[in-house]
Amino acid sequence: MSRIVLITGANSGVGFATAKVLASASEAFHVIICARSLEKGNAAKAEIEVSIIKGTLSAIQLDVTDEDSISAAVAHVEEQHGRLDVLINNAGISGIHINNIKTRFNSVLETNVTGPAMVAAAFRPLLMKSEKPYSLFVSSGQGTLVRNAARNVTVHSHIKSGGVYVLSKAALNMLVAMEHAQYGPTGLKVFAVSPGFVRSNLRGTSEVEISGWGGAMDADVAGEFVLSILEGKRDSDVGCLVHKDGVFTW
Numbered sequence: 001m002s003r004i005v006l007i008t009g010a011n012s013g014v015g016f017a018t019a020k021v022l023a024s025a026s027e028a029f030h031v032i033i034c035a036r037s038l039e040k041g042n043a044a045k046a047e048i049e050v051s052i053i054k055g056t057l058s059a060i061q062l063d064v065t066d067e068d069s070i071s072a073a074v075a076h077v078e079e080q081h082g083r084l085d086v087l088i089n090n091a092g093i094s095g096i097h098i099n100n101i102k103t104r105f106n107s108v109l110e111t112n113v114t115g116p117a118m119v120a121a122a123f124r125p126l127l128m129k130s131e132k133p134y135s136l137f138v139s140s141g142q143g144t145l146v147r148n149a150a151r152n153v154t155v156h157s158h159i160k161s162g163g164v165y166v167l168s169k170a171a172l173n174m175l176v177a178m179e180h181a182q183y184g185p186t187g188l189k190v191f192a193v194s195p196g197f198v199r200s201n202l203r204g205t206s207e208v209e210i211s212g213w214g215g216a217m218d219a220d221v222a223g224e225f226v227l228s229i230l231e232g233k234r235d236s237d238v239g240c241l242v243h244k245d246g247v248f249t250w
């Protein structure tokens, strides 16, 4: 029986790499690639299928800010699979290129916090039908209160998003803590995941931005880390903000 994994924002960066790593790791995975447009989702699926994969893939449209889109995705998964084993709330934006403060805060919080909250609530009934459900939220070590309060967080000097990106990840971390407290006792394994500083479109689409001004790792590193969580290797850290080498203090 396949392990059904749904990843939001899986057409690029961390989400794409995670879909590729999981599908390449085992025939046990069926990965549902979610993208804001079906065209982007299908293109990502086709790109992964070019390489040697063991698992299976499908693609659906899902905009995490659109309730109708979320409902349609839930209905699709229910009809096709009857349950969900792993939900990866990965989609996110940095807001770097949005100049107006109100627009930037509203857009980033809607995508990075309200969206994952809606997606998690909508898919929870299907997750609860799984024998071994995992709910992962892709967060960031940049969003920890302790590191920011101590002013020793490694803020890349080029990233000027007026604080809203880290603020959104701090709020997401609280969502994770609440989700873990409420649903952990029912068997849901909830994690906040810090994927590391990896190549993606988060900072922009020029090579210099994708590469994080030269400092970003290959996104497959994040995919391998997520795989290790789904293999149960980090079960002792359930309910925490985990990174590949340990756990961050909130």
Ligand SMILES: NC(=O)c1ccc[n+]([C@@H]2O[C@H](COP(=O)([O-])OP(=O)(O)OC[C@H]3O[C@@H](n4cnc5c(N)ncnc54)[C@H](OP(=O)(O)O)[C@@H]3O)[C@@H](O)[C@H]2O)c1
Residues within 6 Å of the ligand: 008, 009, 010, 011, 012, 013, 014, 015, 035, 036, 037, 040, 062, 063, 064, 065, 090, 091, 092, 093, 111, 115, 138, 139, 140, 141, 194, 195, 196, 197, 198, 199, 200, 201, 202, 203, 216
């Ligand atoms: N890259 C890093 O170094 C890093 C570090 C820490 C945390 N993260 C986190 O990793 C996650 C993935 O980001 P990434 O770095 O891989 O950036 P990315 O390459 O820009 O990927 C973000 C994905 O989210 C999608 N997305 C944006 N808004 C959406 C919406 N409203 N509904 C559905 N999908 C939406 C994007 O779709 P489009 O292609 O249509 O825009 C894209 O597929 C984010 O939560 C980010 O905060 C990344």
